[in-house]
Amino acid sequence: MSVQFSGAVSVFHDRRLPETAAPAGYAALIDAYKLPVPIPRTLSAIGTKHRVIEQGGWRIYTPRHAPEASLEGHLTFALKNEGLDLAVLKRLFLAVKEGEIAELVRQKPTGLYTRRIWFLYEWLLGRELKLPPADKVSYVDAVDTDLQFGGTGENSARHRVRNNLPGTPEFCPLVFKSAALNEFIAQDWKERARAVVSEVPKDLLARTAAFLLLKDSKSSYVIEGERPPQDRIQRWGRAIGEAGRAPLDEQEFLRLQNIVIGDERFVKMGFRQEGGFVGEHDRDTQRPIPDHIDARHEDIASLMAGLIAFDHSAENDLDPIIAAAVLAFGFVYIHPFEDGNGRIHRYLMHHVLARRGFNPAGLHFPVSSAILDRITEYKTVLESYSSRLLPCVQWEATQKGNVTVLNDTADFYRFFDATPHAEFLYECVRQTIEQDLPNETSFLRNFDAFRAGIESMIDMPERTLNNLFGFLRQNQGRLSKRARENEFAELTEDEVAKIEQLYADSFGQSGALSD
Known part of the structure; x- marks a missing residue:
């Protein structure tokens, strides 16, 4: 397949560059192969100055960083400098002939990047190239852990690659090692939470935990614009209190939806059997105006199987809050139910934190309450991917005011950059540990003193x-x-x-x- 890599440009896919520069890495591959994929949050290009510039979603490299204008050149540049974008890589591998990838490996059978390309090709597409096993050279990680968070790793002897991808080909969002996340992890919020709890008497802690659980349940409904009766709030609070006790499966998701939905008369329970979207309807025509289009209902079984497999990977050493963000936001983008997705999405944060031992025993942080305090930021985080996904979804309106997706979009829900989501969730957890937990404990202490004083009078x-x-x-x-x-x-x-x-x-x- 003969492709042409573009030269210097000032605008790329409606995104202005800080200066005129030549797209490189993923940007060059997306452009040359006309890949219909969500554009990465940060793109790369080669400029004329002799210093790297980072501005407006661009990283402009110096002329000495320029890759060879070829498939191998830009692929290698991407893996070296931009980490893994699995959605782009899969669409690229589908666009090129498998012989081209096989030839790259034959030319450099021991190369670090060619072995990673070979492994990723077979892992993403589920088919083997006609190549002999790699020579016995040192293993290289599939995920460059200087750039992104990886799992524990399992050796693939065929490629001499350590498969440290944190998910499966059915579901594997990735998170970059941003300065904010590195700082959060260094601060060890798990230990800080234990330090705060250790100073609280057990009886007071039990009352604090009960109040925070109820507060979280109520906040999760408020986020959805609902004011349910107290018994539904308490029922959902009890469900949150049990989060993390068992691994997820399809039946558990259905059980959670049954708890969330109080009145089933107007809701089709279970996984969707038609399209879905988040947004508004035109007041006059009732035509959908989507802010986010859900995964196709035909893809839900596969996507949920991948999400469940991610939850079951107990040996996965991803940071608990990062794992919680990947699972919870992955779920809400899939949107497998007609109703109840938002509350179950926030429940999954509790589930992962409890299951991976982040919470002190008997305590669930009121994450939904912190989200409610940061509701504008929360919506921005959700849109950080939805806004890039939406242009890639071809859809038409149904007679009932719903949407039907016309193209294959499953990979866009399997693979996305969850870095903003992980940073946001860390901020919420920090707030619950620094403010909500101490404030509620202090309030109960003060109330006990007030009550004792009244009772003595x-x-x-x-x-x-x-x-x-x-x-x-x-x-x-x-x-x-x-x-x-x-x-x-x-x-x-x-x-x-x-x-x-x-x-x-x-x-x-x-x-x-x-x-």
Whole structure:
């Protein structure tokens, strides 16, 4: 197949370059082979200056970095400098003749990059090239762990490549070793969480955990714009409390959907049997206006099998929060159900963190609450991939206002760059450890002191005491005239003054701020 690699350009696929430069690596391959793939978050090009420039989603390299204008040249440049983009690689391998890949290997049978290309070709396409096993040379990692996070690794003697990909050909998003993630991991938030918990008495910790669980359940519904009754919130909270106890399977996903959906009359339960999208409908025509198009229903079984296999890889030494981000955001992009996807997506974060031993025993961090606090950032993270995926999906509207996908899109849900998602989830977990957990523990300590003070003054039922506290919190520590004349008319002026002082001593301003 004869292809032409373009020279210097100022705009590439509607994305402006910081300066006129020649696309390199994945950008050059996407352009030359007309690959219909989501454009990588960061692209590379060769400029004229003698320093590397990083700006606007571009990394402009110096002339000395320029690869040979060939399939091998740009592939090698990509693997060396840009890491693995499995969606691009698979579409590329489908576009070229297998003889071209085989010839690259024959020319350099011991080459580090040619062996990786050979392994990735066979791994992604599930078919072997007509090549003899590699000579006994040193093994090379499939994933360059200087650039991206990999798994534990299993040797492929045929290629002399260590398969440290963290997933399977059915589901394998990847995460780059960004400065933010490296810093998060170095800070060891798992140990910090244990340090915070170790200072809390067991009875107080149990109450804290129960409150945070309920808070997380309620927040997860609020994110979806729902205000369900308390019994549904409590039921979902109990489900979150059991997260991580067993590995995932298809039946577990169906069980979770049944818990999430309170009224099944208008929802088709189980995996979708038609298309799906996230977005709006045109007010006049009811034509879909998608922000995200879900995986084709024909691909759900394969995609979910890959996602479940990722969860079962207990030996996978991916950082727990990175693994949680990959699994949870991978699920929400697939969107396998007609309804309930968002809440199950956030449940999966709890599932992975608990299953991989990140949570202190008996405690689930209120991740949904932290997400609700960062809802704009959350939507931006979701769109960081959806906005690049959408142009690659060919679809038409159905008569019922749904969508039918016309092209093969499964690989775009199997393979994506989950770096922004992992960074976001780390921020949320940090917030729960630094703020939510200590704040709720402090609130309960203060409330216990307030209650003890009231009980030493007045014999008051628990419900009445809670009502009293609610009035004080709503009115910045003062009992309103209405409350003093109605619910608490029996209190003397002296008792009211002492109660208000007790509240101030116990809480200061914190009582008004607590949830």
